Amino acid sequence: MPPAVTSRAPAASDRPISPAGVAGLVRGLRFAMVRAHEQVLRAQTALQLREFQVHGAFGATLPAPAATARVDTEARFKPLARTAVTELDGTALAQLAAGDIAAVFGSRYAQDGANPDIRLSGTSLAAVRGLDLYGGTRGRGGFTARVRATDHAAPEHDVVEAVVQCAQVFALYTGLHLCLADATFERSAPGLPDQPVVLDYAAPGGSDIELSLEVTEIDLVPRPYLRIDAEASIAGGAVGRVRGVTIAVVEKPGVPIGPELGGVPARWLGRVGRFGERALLSEFHLAHMCRGDQGIGMGPEFTPNSARKATRPPDGGLLLVDRFMEMTGTRGTLDGGSHRTEYDSPADSWYYLDTANASMPNCVYMETSLQAALLLGYYLGPTLADPEATVSLRNLGGTATVLREVDLRDKTIVEHSQLLSTSPVPGSILQNFAYTMTVDGEPFYSGDTLFGYFSDAAMANQNGLDAGRSVPTWLDDQPTAPATRTIDIAARRADPHARLVSRGHLALLDRVRVVDGGGRYGQGYLHAVQPIDPSHWVFARHFRYDPVIPGSFGIESCIQAMQEWVLDSGFAAGMTNPGFVLPVGLPFTWKYRGQFLPTDGEYTLEVHVKRVEQRPDRVRVVGEASMWKPGLRIYELSDIAVELRAEGALPW
Numbered sequence: 001m002p003p004a005v006t007s008r009a010p011a012a013s014d015r016p017i018s019p020a021g022v023a024g025l026v027r028g029l030r031f032a033m034v035r036a037h038e039q040v041l042r043a044q045t046a047l048q049l050r051e052f053q054v055h056g057a058f059g060a061t062l063p064a065p066a067a068t069a070r071v072d073t074e075a076r077f078k079p080l081a082r083t084a085v086t087e088l089d090g091t092a093l094a095q096l097a098a099g100d101i102a103a104v105f106g107s108r109y110a111q112d113g114a115n116p117d118i119r120l121s122g123t124s125l126a127a128v129r130g131l132d133l134y135g136g137t138r139g140r141g142g143f144t145a146r147v148r149a150t151d152h153a154a155p156e157h158d159v160v161e162a163v164v165q166c167a168q169v170f171a172l173y174t175g176l177h178l179c180l181a182d183a184t185f186e187r188s189a190p191g192l193p194d195q196p197v198v199l200d201y202a203a204p205g206g207s208d209i210e211l212s213l214e215v216t217e218i219d220l221v222p223r224p225y226l227r228i229d230a231e232a233s234i235a236g237g238a239v240g241r242v243r244g245v246t247i248a249v250v251e252k253p254g255v256p257i258g259p260e261l262g263g264v265p266a267r268w269l270g271r272v273g274r275f276g277e278r279a280l281l282s283e284f285h286l287a288h289m290c291r292g293d294q295g296i297g298m299g300p301e302f303t304p305n306s307a308r309k310a311t312r313p314p315d316g317g318l319l320l321v322d323r324f325m326e327m328t329g330t331r332g333t334l335d336g337g338s339h340r341t342e343y344d345s346p347a348d349s350w351y352y353l354d355t356a357n358a359s360m361p362n363c364v365y366m367e368t369s370l371q372a373a374l375l376l377g378y379y380l381g382p383t384l385a386d387p388e389a390t391v392s393l394r395n396l397g398g399t400a401t402v403l404r405e406v407d408l409r410d411k412t413i414v415e416h417s418q419l420l421s422t423s424p425v426p427g428s429i430l431q432n433f434a435y436t437m438t439v440d441g442e443p444f445y446s447g448d449t450l451f452g453y454f455s456d457a458a459m460a461n462q463n464g465l466d467a468g469r470s471v472p473t474w475l476d477d478q479p480t481a482p483a484t485r486t487i488d489i490a491a492r493r494a495d496p497h498a499r500l501v502s503r504g505h506l507a508l509l510d511r512v513r514v515v516d517g518g519g520r521y522g523q524g525y526l527h528a529v530q531p532i533d534p535s536h537w538v539f540a541r542h543f544r545y546d547p548v549i550p551g552s553f554g555i556e557s558c559i560q561a562m563q564e565w566v567l568d569s570g571f572a573a574g575m576t577n578p579g580f581v582l583p584v585g586l587p588f589t590w591k592y593r594g595q596f597l598p599t600d601g602e603y604t605l606e607v608h609v610k611r612v613e614q615r616p617d618r619v620r621v622v623g624e625a626s627m628w629k630p631g632l633r634i635y636e637l638s639d640i641a642v643e644l645r646a647e648g649a650l651p652w
Contacts, residue, residue, distance in 0.1 A: 068137060068138050068216075069138075070137065070138055070139040071134075071138055071139040071140055072350075072537070073317075073350040073353060073504070073505075074316060074317035074318070074350040074505050074537060075316050075317060076133075076134060076139065076140070076317070076350075077133075077140065077141075077174070077218045077219065078283070078317075078344075078346070079133060079173075079174040079175050080174065080175030080176065080178045080179060080282075080283055081105070081106075081108040081109050081174075081175035081178060082108065082133075082346070083105040083106045083108065083109070083173070084106075085104065085105055085106070085131070085173075086129070086130060086131045086132070086143075087127070087128065087129050087130070087131070088104065088125075088127065088128040088129075088131075088169070089127055090126060090127065092104045093120065093123065093125050093126075093127075093128065093169075094123065096119060096120045096168075096169065096172060097119055097120040097122070097123055098119060099115075099116065099117070099118060099119035101118070101119075101172055101177075104172075105172070105173065108175075109172075109175060109178065110272065110276075111177075111178060111270065111272055112272055112276075112278065114180075114181045114182065114268075114270045115177050115180065115181065115182060115183055115270065116182070117182075117183075117184050117252075118172070118177045118183060118184065118185065118249070120165050120168050120169065120172075121161075121164065121165060121168060121185060122161060122165055123148075124147055124148060124158065124161055124162040124165050125145050125146070125147060125148070125162060125165055125166065125169070126146045126147065126148045126208070127145065127146045128143060128144070128145045128146075128166070128169055129143065129144045129145070129146075130142070130143045130144050131143045131169075131170070131173050133174065134348075135214075136213075136214035136215060137214065138214065138215070138216060140214075140215040140216065140217070140218055141170055141174070141214070141215030141218065141226075142212075142213060142214045142215065143166075143169075143170065143213055144210065144211060144212050144213065145162070145166050145169075145210075145211045145213060146208055146209070146210055146211075147159065147162040147208060147209040147210075147211060148208065149205070149206055149207050149208045149209075150205055150206075151205050151206055155201070155203060155204060155205040156199060156201045158205065158209075159199075159201055159209060159211075159230075159232055159240070159242060160197065160199060160242055160245070162209065162211065163211065163213070163228065163230045163242045163245045164187075164245055164247065166211060166213050166228065166230065167213075167226060167227075167228045167245050167246075167247035168185055168247055170213075170215060170226060170228065171185070171224070171226055171247050171249065174218065174226075176218075176220075176224035176225070176226070176249050177224065177249045178270070178271060178272070178282075179220065179224060179269075179270060179271050179282040179283055179284035179285075180224070180249055180251055180255075180257060180269070180270045180284070181251075181255060181256075181257075181267070181268060181269055181270030182251065182252050182255045182270070183249045183250055183251045183252065183255070183270075184249075184250060184252060185247055185248070185249065185250075186247075186248050186249075186250040187246055187247065187248070188246060188248060189222060189223035189225055189248035189249075189250050190222060190223065190250070191222030191223070192222055192223065192225055192246070192248060195227060195244045195246055196244060197242065197243070197244045197245055197246075198241075198242070198243040198244055199240070199241075199242050199243075200240050200241050200242075201232060201239065201240030201241070201242065202239065202240060203232070203234055203239035203240065207234045207235070208234070209232050209233070209234055209239075210232070210233045210234070211230045211231070211232055212230065212231040212233070213228055213229070213230045213231075214228065214229050214230075215227070215228050216228065216229055216244075219287075220283060220284050220287040220288075221287050221288060221291060221292040222292060222293070223248050223249060223250050223251075224248065224249040224284065225246060225247065225248035225249070226246075226247055227244060227245065227246050228245050228247075229241070229242065229243045229244070229245075230242045230243075230245070256269065257269065257284075257296060258285060258288070258295065258296040258297060258298075258299065259281070259285075259298060259299040260299060260300075261299055261300055261301065262299060262330075262331050263298060263299045263301075263331045263379055263380075263381075265280065265281075269281070269282065269285075270282070271283075271284075271323060273323055273325050273342050274342055274344065274412040275412075277325060279323045279324065279325050279342075280323075280324040280325060280326055280327060281297070281323065281324035282322075282323055283322050283323065284296075285297040285298070285324075286313065286319060286321060286322065286323075287319075289312060289313055289375075290312055290313055290314070290315040290319055290544065291312070291315050291544055292306065293306045294306050294310070294312075298378075298379055299331075301331075301381065301384055301387070302384075304387060304388075308390070308545070309390050309392075309545040309546055310383075310390075310391075310545075311378050311383060311391065311392075311393040311453065311543075312543050312544050312545075312546075313371055313374070313375060313543075314367070314371065314541050314542045314543060314550070315540070315541045315542075315543075315544060316540070316541045317349070317350050317351075317505075317541070318367065318538065318541040318542055318550070319371070319541075320343055320364060320367045320368035320371050321341050321343050321368065321371050321372050321375060321415075322341075322342055322343050322344055323341060323342045324339055324340075324341055324375075324379075325339075325340045325341060325342055325414075326339060326340050327339035327340075327376070327379070329376075329380050329419065330380075331379070331380055331381045331384075332380070332381050332384065333380070334380055334381070334382055334419070334422035334431075335421065335422065336418075336419055336420070336421075337376060337380050337418075337419045338376070338416065338417060338418045338419065339372075339375075339376045339379075339416075339417055340414060340415070340416050340417075341372040341375070341414070341415045341417070342412055342413070342414055342415075343368050343372070343412065343413045343415070344411075344412050344413075345360065345408050345409065345410070345411055345412070345413060346409075346410060347409035347410045350504070350505050351363075351364045351505070351506065352409055353504065354502060354503050354504035354505050354506040354507075355502055355506055356500045356501055356502045356506075356560070356563055356580055357579065357580045357581065357582075358407070358579030358580060358581055358645075358647075359406070359407045359408055359409060359581065360408045360409075361502075361506065361556060361559075362552070362555065362556060362559055362582055363506075363550070363552040363553055363555065363556040364552075365400070365402070365437075365445055365582065366400065366551075366552035366555065367550060367552050368413060368415070368437070369400065369415060369435050369437055369445060369447060370395060370398075370449055370552070372415040372417050372435065373415075373417040373433040373435045373449060373451075374393065374395075374431075374433075374451050376417045376418075376419055376433070377419055377422070377431040377433065377451060378393070380419065382422055382429045382431065382453060383429070383453055389455065390455070390456055391429075391453040391454060391455060391456075392453070392454050392456075392459050392546055393451060393452070393453055393454075393543075394451070394452055394454060394592065394595060395449060395450070395451055395452075395551055395592055396430075396450040396451065396452050396591070396592055396593070397449070397450055397589070397590055397591040397592055398447055398448055398449030398450060398589070398590060399447055399448060399587050399588065399589040399590075400445065400446065400447030400448075400449075400587070400588055401445070401446055401447065401585065401586065401587045401588070402444065402445055402582045402583060402584050402585070402586070403443050403444050403445060403446060403584065403585070404442070404443075404444050404584060404651075405581055405582075405584055405651060405652075406439055406444045408439060411439045411440070412439070413437050413438070413439055414437070414438045414439070415435055415436070415437045415438075416435065416436050416438070417433055417434075417435045418433060418434045418435070419431060419432075419433055420432040420433060420434055420448075427454065427455045427457055427458035428452050428453060428454045428455065428458050429452065429453040430450060430451070430452050431450070431451050431452075431453075432448065432449075432450050433448060433449050433450075433451070434446075434447070434448045435447055435448070435449070462593065462594050462632075462634075463593070463632075464593050464594050464632035464633050464634045465591065465593045465594075465626075465633045465634060465635075465636055466632075466633055468632075470631050470632065471633050473527060473604060473606045473626075473628070474518075474519060474520065474525060474527075474606055474608065475513070475515065475518075475525065475527045475606065482515045482518055483515070483516075484513045484514060484515055484527075485513070485514050485516070486511050486512070486513055486514070487511060487512045487514060487564045487565065487568050488510075488511050489501065489509055489510055489511055489512065489560070489564055490510040490511060492564075493507060500563070500567060500572070500578065500579070500580065501564075502556075502560055502563075505537060505538075506556065506560075508530070508553060508556055508557045508560055509528055509530055509557050509560045509561060509564075510530060511528065512526050512527070512528045512561045512564055512565065513526070513527045513528065514526055514527075514565060514568070515527070519607075519608035519609060520608040520610075520624065521608055521609065521610050521611070523608075523609040523610060523611065523612065524565065524608075524609035525606065525607070525608055525609065526561045526562065526565055526605075526606065526607040526609070526623075527604075527605070527606050528557070528561055528604070528605050528606075529602055529603075529604050530557065530602060530603055530604075530605075531601070531602050532549070532596060532598065532600050532601055532602055532603060534598035534599065536549075536598075538550065538553060539598050547597070547598055548595040548596060548597060549595070549596040549603075551590065551592050551595075551635065554596065554603065554605075554627050554635055555590060555635070555637060555640070557603075557605055557627075558605050558607055558625040558627070558637060558640055559640065559642055561605065561607055562607055562609075562621055562623060562640070562641075562642045563580055563642050563644075565607075565609070565621070566619065566621055566642060566644050567644075571614075571619040571644055572644060575617060575644070575645070575646035576617075576646045576647055576648070577646065577647035578644050578645065578646055578647070579644070579645065579647065580642060580643065580644055581643050581644075581645055582643070583620050583622075583641045583642070583643040583652070584651065584652050585652065586620075586622070586639060586641050587639060588637070588638070588639050588640060588641065589637070589638040589639060590635065590636070590637050590638075591635070591636045591637075591638075592634060592635055593634050593635075594629060594632060594634030594635075595634070596629055596634075597629075600629045600630060601630060602630065603627055603628065603629060604627065604628040605625060605626070605627045605628075606625065606626055607623045607624070607625040607640070608623055608624045608625070609621060609622075609623045610622045610623050610624055610639075615650075615652060616649065616650065617645055617646035617648075617649035617650070618643060618644070618645040618646070618649050618652060619643070619644050619645075620641060620642070620643045620652070621641060621642050621643075622639055622640070622641040623639075623640050623641070624637065624638055624639075624640070625637040625640050
């Protein structure tokens, strides 16, 4: 929504100013404001240096930095834009100092006139090399820079100012500014704990300084910010360190950063989508919905939810929605609505690294589509009628179909979601959705799903799929135990050269028991019992204050059992560079009536192979599956399927 414009009648004494004159005045005012802001930043640096000297910290010998763990691939910061540029010369740095960021890093950094005052605060840097999103010992980012020699009387001031500018370079490189409309670089941010800068530097001025820089923190909450450490050297010899420099992107006073009451922004909030369209909400707002101030993310009605158990989307690498592009519907009117979202799927995402699939695994198809749908329903406010009530959000089931085989690496997925109905029932609110995902303008996945918001009392009274009865697995129900054999998935995973096995974050199953020719259809039967590790990474992501295993991950466990059976049965023989893909044109239906908690100890799954279909260079296996928590069957999966195909095989 464009900002409101106020006007007044001209006074008799007003003199008309030409358009060129107006433009000149605006440029002059902006230049003065930017210079004043840079002077404030320099004054902050000088005050910090004075504090170091007064308290005796300056010039002290510091111990070597403690070893730190490298950030997990799933937890890595996802930049708001990406570029192939990794080196900056003097010309490029001058452009950044002038605020021409897209000219340096590319069109993904264009912001349609927003953030006119985001720029480097000076020209201390002569060159930047080796910009790496996941560089450094922590894996949060690293690069090097050369600082121009000066004859400044306080060279320690020069090196700190240079590190500040390096931090600004990395902030621009990762697109931290792209989610706000009118901001400046600051040394702190509202809600961000202060961290003192520690300086150990002893070198005269007059020589170029080489800096080796490492990002120690980077996040979008409470405001987009990063912290950085630097090692300084001259002519190859170490001369000091600067640790804990903070740069944050902070809105100017009075500039809105989130939607207003009712969920509608008063003005555009600064984000541009993948295809150049102004976004409604950005990655910044999604991050606040997950683990920050929900009032910033969705509007002030949701502020009370920020520090208590409430509905939240998954966090970290399991958050699979980036931007709201547009929305129809009115908050509090729950009989319908729609929205369009975008999700960028970089090729270096954790799920591409860890899946046995040739492209995106089924669990990510499900998560990104279901998250986009549920966020539409939640944003419209079904829980606001009783804001003090504690509710838990759960998916209850749905049906989804893959429409075409597509490699989604480095693609932007666009989802169109529609709220079909909202039904209040005792102890819960049910919402039904339809959705379609597209890439490159063509649909590739569609479905419908049912979500429920449940009171604590309803959550405590769950009966599973069988009215509370304990229903045994097919294997346990046989009067005579059939012969079984075991596929040792953990052993395959331990072999670094083993192909087509899920690893890392998707290592969901260790072994599977097989009854050849068994099961309900006599085509084969799979059975597995898997311990639940309460410290498993997924509990920290899904959801905050309400940890449960995502239903899509339970389904992925069944898929992995089927994939291993396909390989063990020899269906890959003769295929050239085989890979698993999601079967096209086969509707898959799931039903959930419970959840797996960190305290459940284990889960059990079974798959009845229903049919095996073969075409040239392809094999498809379709089954029926169920999953149990101790004593209760809670998942039922119909027409769950896997497909193995040779590279270049004709479509099914």
